[in-house]
Amino acid sequence: MATTPITELTDRAREVFRMVVDGYLKNGAPVGSRTISKLPGMNLSPASIRNVMQDLEELGLLSHPHTSAGRIPTESGLRLFVDGMMQAAEPSAEERAAIEGRMTRAAGPIEEALAAATSALSGLSACAGIVLVPKREPVLKQFGFVPLSPGQALAVLVGSDGSVENRVVDLPPGVGPSALTEVGNYVSARLSGLTLSEAQARLSGEIKDGRAALDAVSQQLIARGLAVWSEDGDSRPVLIVRGQANLIDGHAAEDLERVRQLLDELETKQEIARLLDRARAGQGMKIFIGSENKLFALSGSSVIAAPYRGGDGKVVGVVGVIGPTRLNYARVVPMVDFTAKALSRLLA
CATH class of the missing domain: 1.10.10.10 (Winged helix-like DNA-binding domain superfamily/Winged helix DNA-binding domain)
Incomplete structure (x- = not known):
């Protein structure tokens, strides 16, 4: 209707x-x-x-x-x-200080500041806080293969930030342990310090110009390994959720099935990330109420989300809250907007 x-x-x-x-x-x-x-x-x-x-x-x-x-x-x-009809109430000085204080006290990678902002927003709004983190390609430090069987190996990527991730890849026919070692040495010497896309571009260029000191099988193996990582990173959303316990409030006992459904939905991070992408694409505040989005049709939940920007002024992520449809929109909407602007200032 x-x-x-x-x-x-x-x-x-x-x-x-x-x-x-x-x-x-x-x-x-x-x-x-x-x-x-x-x-x-x-x-x-x-x-x-x-x-x-x-x-x-x-x-x-x-x-x-x-x-x-x-x-x-x-x-x-x-x-x-x-x-x-809603008359928005701007965040109080105490609320603004709480949000900005949590962000500025966070040390380490930007993800820690984003998580801190999400926790503060969750606590102040009595909802679950969510933030879609900017996608960042890992920078290669080391990349190698550990043989698992004659037809498979474990691709190991070590990022410049110390992160380590593994993926199982199928090996081209005829690849032995010596070829795997050769590939690892090549990557460490020629591709270290590059992002995945940069590494792929350099490898393609050296192969095209005949400068890659690798046989065809080794070239194929590196390309396959880098492609697996690149495709995986593109399809995996980076979503931080904080404060799920806030959803179990005094009214939860009256509708336990709705709360259970919402908590299940929060575990489906990839779907929520796609929803938040709509806020990122729209360049402004988005409010989704209940079944307006099919993801929350069963739980009857609302999402308030606003994009935040990086140093170049472009939208890089989305921050917001998820809660029951009866949440205090007049108070929470300006709070989400303030958090998005505070993150934009932090990243500027």
């Missing part, structure tokens, strides 16, 4: 709708007409409020849980509220 434009609602309907949404986001429970009638500035009787609620329900903006006399906003209603 298409969301009703806010301009098509009467002043009375907008006010009742806003109070229902505010009450639901604050308490996570259906809001009844009697509760609204007692709020300051509301001069309508419970019966009149019920009539307005019924109209809003027919428009698809509210729903009526069978176990309660109150109403809750639908996903369409939340989208209308976020896009047309």
Whole structure:
């Protein structure tokens, strides 16, 4: 169902709708007409409020849980509220200091600062914090093969940052231990200090110009090993998730299946990374509410994400939160935006 434009609602309907949404986001429970009638500035009787609620329900903006006399906003209603009615509350000085302080205290690789920012955002928002890390090609320090069987070997890549990763590769026919040693010596001497793409380009150039002191089998082996690493890095998202425990709050007992489903979804990092890529491609804040994205259709969760930029001003990653659809959008949206800008300043 298409969301009703806010301009098509009467002043009375907008006010009742806003109070229902505010009450639901604050308490996570259906809001009844009697509760609204007692709020300051509301001069309508419970019966009149019920009539307005019924109209809003027919428009698809509210729903009526069978176990309660109150109403809750639908996903369409939340989208209308976020896009047309929400009054954002900027992060406090304490919140800004907490986010920036965690980032600047992190030592070591940039991933530690990103993880620290995600943890701070998770704690302040009471959601799970997520950050999509910029993809960085490892710089080769050593690259060799350890024979496993006549037809397979373990490709071992040591990065300049000390990282070590292994992959099993199939060997071309006729490759023996001496050829594996020759390949390792060649890489250490000729390709060390290069990224994977740079190493592939240099190898191709030396083979083309006849400068590669390798036979055809060894050339094929190096090319195959580098290709495995390159393809693996392109398909593997680097996603940091912090604060999953925040999702198990006081309302979790009422809907354990939803929480279990969301925690399962958080384990599917590759799918979440693809979702966040939409925020990176869009160059701005993205808010996904419930089934608007099929990944969270079962758990009924919301994602708020904003891109952050590197020193050249280009978008390099995305930071955000995942939580229930009833999260405090007015508070969390500006908080995510501030974190993205703080990361951009850190990387500048």
